[in-house]
Amino acid sequence: MIFFTPASIEFRMIIPIRCMNCGKPIADKWRFYKRELVKMNGIENGEKRVYFDGTSIPVTNEKKLMDAIGINRSCCRKHFLTQVDLIDKI
Numbered sequence: 001m002i003f004f005t006p007a008s009i010e011f012r013m014i015i016p017i018r019c020m021n022c023g024k025p026i027a028d029k030w031r032f033y034k035r036e037l038v039k040m041n042g043i044e045n046g047e048k049r050v051y052f053d054g055t056s057i058p059v060t061n062e063k064k065l066m067d068a069i070g071i072n073r074s075c076c077r078k079h080f081l082t083q084v085d086l087i088d089k090i
Contacts, residue, residue: 019076022075026076
């Protein structure tokens with residue numbers, strides 16, 4: 001379990017060390033991803049909802065950030081987009 005506290009925000013995580021499908025190491029990029037995502041969204045809790053209506057596909061901050069840190073495969077992106085911090089709920 002890793003605790004990371006930038007300013008007043010605390011992230012707790014249990015993320016796989018490697019992608020379950022392709023085996024690429026992804027855990028080393030998680031803290032940077034969460035920290036930068038909060039900065040890009042400009043909100044403290046890191047949750048900003050984007051609704052897809054099928055008429056257009058917006059380029060989200062998540063996509064920009066994953067492209068920047070080298071998470072290109074869809075299987076690896078799945079881990080970043082669907083990660084839930086369950087430590088708070090246990």
